[in-house]
Amino acid sequence: MQPNGFGPPGGFQPPSSQFQQMNMGPPRPGQPGPTPISAPGMAPVMSTGMPGQPMPGMPPKPGMPPQMSGQQQMPQMGGMLPMSQPMSQPGMPPRMPGQSPMGGMSPMSQPGMSPRPAMPGKMTSMPGMPPSPNMGMPPQPGMPQQPGLSPQMGGPPRPGMPPMGGPPQQMGGPPRPGMGPGAGMGYPQQQRQKLDPDSIPSPIEVMQNDQSLFDDQPFTTDKGAVPPACTTKIKRGIQDAGSCSPKFIRSSLYSLPATSEMAKQTQIPMTLSINAMAEPELGEPPVLLADFGDFGPLRCKRCKAYVCPQWRFIEGGRSFQCHLCHAVTEVPQHYFQMTDHMGYRMDRQQRPELCRGSYEFLATKDYCTNNKLPDPPGFIFAIDVSYNAMRTGLVHMICEAIPKILDSLPRNPETGECPIKVGFVTYSQTISFFNLSEDLSQPQMMVVGDLEEIFTPLQRGFLVDPDKCKENIEILLGQIPQLNPQPAPDACYLPVVQAADLAFESCQRAGKLFMFHSSLPTVAAPGKLQNRDDRKLVGTDKEKFLFQAADKIYEKVGKDLVAASTSVELFLFPSQYVDVASMAHVCHLTGGTLYRYPFFDINKDREQFLSDAIRAVTRQTAFDAILKVRTTAGLRAVDFVGSFYMTNTQDVELAALDADKGIAIELKHDDKLDESAGAAVQVALLYTSVFGERRLRIHNLQLGVIGQLADVYKVAETDALMNFFSKLAVRSCRDTSPQKTQRRAYSKIFKYTRYLSKTLRRSKLYWPADPSGKTQGYASIYELLMNVKSSCAYFYPCVYPILNTALDPAIPKPSLRCSIERFKQEQVYVIENGLQLFIWIGQNVTPNNVQSIWGVNSPMEVPDALPKLETAENSTMNTLMSSLATLRGKNLKPIIIRCGHPDAKITESRMRRLMNEDSKGAGTTSYVDFLVHVHKEIRQLLS
Ligand SMILES: [Zn+2]
Missing domain, CATH: 3.40.50.410 (von Willebrand factor, type A domain)
Known part of the structure; x- marks a missing residue:
């Protein structure tokens, strides 16, 4: 279509769009408001070199698609004047963008042209890893003692796992021979009325126990070491022992089953939750840059892995053996260094790539699109x-x-x-x-x-x-x-x-x-x-369409x-x-x-x-990124879940990846793993920094390998597992339906309970947050991109009592179970899940307490914004708010619930949706009821 009958100069089609140019500027005194610059009937305009002359304009017609009319629709510009630049005139031949003498404008795309030329390949040198036989690994030091064993196994309890004593004797513990899965649950229906919520494993207690382990000792990233729960604040920091910090990668298992048969029996998927761009916390060193100059980083000739602390330098330092594929590659002259009597390079401690789990390289032109630095x-x-x-x-x-x-x-x-x-x-x-x-x-x-x-x-x-x-x-x-x-x-x-x-x-x-x-x-x-x-689709097989884009x-x-x-x-x-x-x-x-x-x-x-x-x-962001996972021979990354796009089965293409986003990956066996050598993963993220540098960020993870089935549960990490399952559940809702996803989940839980009923505790929590259909789109998108820290808070929101508590607001730790039935009317609580924050003021909170926190006389006067006062209660609240803002990377708008106030019902009902141990109204169950329900489902599966 050629608008207005104007033919294009130069023999190519004009844009079929209407296109106008206007100058903008502050209104000048004495000048009337809207002053259109080009006239109706004008084709795409550029300068004509003539002095500007205002033309009568047409105000926009709401609801009228502009291209339907032969007339130009003129946006009206209140208080604006045509100024310094000459303007187009009626009757003048149109000019195409790009031909204008004004500012050298040119079209970025033209009719008749493909709107987007195909982009050339972005990376020139990250070929996939060829399969390779086991070639024998260099001897590795023995597996260190694992901190944080699960309670059932004699160690302190871990989050998401029931602690010892009481009900766990029924709920938790490894399977007993001859016991059916249902038997492990220990909640026959007739007991339903008698169940005391306090007898059910408390996540709060588990979190507190885990925290106490790391109150005065650091966590060292030794091979196979299970890290603290992500709710635990490691006061003495994380020591990088050549394997990366859990804030970059968390594994569902820190020692992998040696064979695929064993892995199938455990029913625990081998997953990695990767937060490649995680930011350093206060006092933590940033990821160090390894310098290879124009040579680019050293890589294995076979699998293309990047130089790392796990490589073994041999022949006096002239060659190295890759820890993933075991190929031997010659060390180039510029990187040669002699080795000591232990076989370590002399410069090992000076180079981050030889002693750290995480580091970066400056990439060369070979790693850039069209060999051009970005x-x-x-x-x-x-x-x-x-x-x-x-x-x-x-x-x-x-x-x-x-x-x-x-x-x-x-x-x-x-x-x-x-x-x-x-x-x-x-x-x-x-x-x-x-x-x-x-x-x-x-x-x-x-x-x-x-x-x-x-x-x-x-x-x-x-x-x-x-x-x-x-x-x-x-x-x-x-x-x-x-x-x-x-x-x-x-x-x-x-x-x-x-x-x-x-x-x-x-x-x-x-x-x-x-x-x-x-x-x-x-x-x-x-x-x-x-x-x-x-709403009619909710609960049917067609519900999945509500999770998908309406238009291709x-x-x-x-x-x-x-x-x-x-x-x-x-x-x-x-x-x-x-x-x-x-x-x-x-x-x-x-x-x-x-x-x-x-x-x-x-x-x-x-x-x-x-x-x-x-x-x-x-926030730290990687632009134009590709993420590649390489693993020990015998392992393979088979599934990737998160917010990204993949053009092939191995490379995760990311237009951007920021510090708040996580990607979950599932590993499977290709072959038997060597127990003495352990297993390793190398995650490489090639990206452009905000300063336009092409960089490679490398994270190495060292895992153990075990041959005994029962030992696998000692090294499971439920935070990572939940993160993976939540992403998987969302994807499954898109592909099938929430109902099918739920049924699959029951079947999965059933399989776990054969071996490990502790997994149950978290399994309850991974349904889409609001299956009513109202917010499922939003919830599902959030769940897909969550990192482990976010998913932990999202599935088990934190509750902080404010008055007369031992809460350290600088290092906030939730101290109350997620149930409103545990709230006291004389207390003030802060409840947050990383997305929402509520302040709940009990009906019997004294005016004195309200005064000391907010400086007002009654809860009805409590303002949305927290003032700064000279009282201990106010200071606790302010410190807590800023700690939470740091923890979550943003300020959450507090929603105030004033109990007893007529408006409180609406806000409180919103808060109740977060209370994961309570029933949330018709058709939903409390945590206790849920366990009973799952028990029933599992019995049905059995029969
Ligand atoms: Zn290799």
Whole structure:
């Protein structure tokens, strides 16, 4: 289609879009408000070299798709004037983007051209690991004594496992010969009424016992050592003994069964939960950089593993033997070093790659797309300016917040420069791009109306240096809330994502799109969605569709994004139904995040939003990343679960991977493992840093191998196992249905109980958080990306009593079981699960206590924001809040529950959903009831 009958100059098709350019600037005194710059009927416009002359504009017509009309739809620009640049005139021949004398703009994609050329391969030298026979491993030191044995096995209890004494004699313990699985449960139905919740294993007690083990001793990452629970604060730190910290990789088993037959019998999958970009905690050293200069890191000639502490240097240091595939490779001259009488290199302690479990390399050009070192990434901020976003004050809030977000962007510690380039887009039924070039005295706006075949009208001036172009950015942000006095009733969604992707691709940068969106995208454009909140599907085989994107195009665009290394951080501010499962699919595939502010209220959500947005730009992030797992011969990574996309069965492609995201991997046997040699895993993450450096981050994990079935349970780690199962359950809900997933889970539990009923404790907790269908999209997305620390808090929320407790708010440890029946009316509790935070004020809390925490006289006056007072109670609360913010990486907005107040019912019912030991109303069960129920299911399976 050629709009307005204009033929293209130069013999190629013009964009089928309407396309306008406008200058922006602060209103000048004495000038009237809206001043359109190009006239109706104008084709894509660029400068004509003539002085500007305002033309009568047409106000936008809400609800009218712009491309349906022969007329140009003119966005109205309140208080804006055409300024320094010449403007187009009616009757002038159209110019194509790119031909303009103004600022050298050129189209990023053109009609008739494939919207996205195929991306060349990103990596040149990470071939897969060829299968190799066992060649015999060098002798390894014996397996150290394992700290933290499970209670049943004579050691202290571990989280998720019942402690000794009392019911565990029925509940826990290894199977007894001749005992049926049901027998291990010990909860016959007739006992149901008599069950005392206190007689049931307490996770709190388990956490406290684990903590006490590491109160005054460090954890050393020796081969096969089971790490502390992720709720445990290791006060004396983690000592890297050549195997990586559990914060980077947690394994479900720290010693693997020697054979696949044994592994099948245990029914515990061999899984790794990887948090490759985890950030150092306060006082912890960062991951060290190993320097190989232009040579690039040393690698095994066969399996391409990277140099690591487990390699054995032989022949006086002239060769090394790979610990994974056992191949012998010659040491290149530049890396030669003599070995000592023990066979260790003399420089072993000086090189992180020879003594640490985790380290980084600077990658050479060989590791870059097109052999070209990358540029630092770009960030695009896309603001929904449709009616709903304007009405709720969202647009205003975003424009106020962006300068603070920009101030938080990472900076070079030496020069203070910000490496990241930023760009801005506003959208509703059209998409506006802004030229913020420092050469311009004010921003220019370009409007693209054709959403079917999106292109980006700007090449230069769109992604700019946030410091150099600060002035224009400020002008723009001041103008955006006034841009559309008559905002369109709805907004598109996917075309904005596509436009950002094209923009990053055209400048060959990895990037992040920060999208601030308010409603269901109902505009006639790709990715248009409708309300599909069909309660009738819940509980049927079709329920899985509620977990999937409604339109296949979301999958396609998601893959395009991964190919161009663009990830999407979606901030949703809905006031009514939105199709989260569809819209967040692009986040899911690209390692992005979904943030959701239901029933958006600017006053209540502002702080939380700002905290989330600042965390999103400041946390450690790997861009344009590929994750590769290599294992000891005899093992193989067979399944990968999380938020990413895989083009083949081995490489996890990540447009981005940040410190808050986890990936779970399942390992299987290819062959028998050698008990004396143990097993090893090497995870390599090739990525571009925020400063544009191509880096390789290596994590090595050393595991034991055992031949006795019963010993396997001593080295199981339930936190990692739960993390894996939760991700698996979500994926299963998408593929089959929640019901089938549940049935599978029962069957799985049944199998465990044959051997190990302690697993039961956590199994209860891994259903989707809200199977009612209301929030399953959100919950499932969160569960897919959780790291182990997040999944622990998510499945067993933390409860902290505030008044008269021994709580150390600086190192908060939950001290109350997750049941509201244990709450006391004279107490104040903080309850949080990493996503939500409640402050529950009992009905009998004294005015004195309210005064000492909040400085007000009654619970009814308690403000949302906590003041700073000179009292012990206030200080406890403030310290706890900041500790939790550090722990979770963000401020959680407190939801205050004032017991006795009529409004408390609603908020308390929200909190009750977190109380995992309680029944949550009709159709749900308490923890005790659940155990009885599972028992029944298992009996049925047996019969
Ligand atoms: Zn090798």
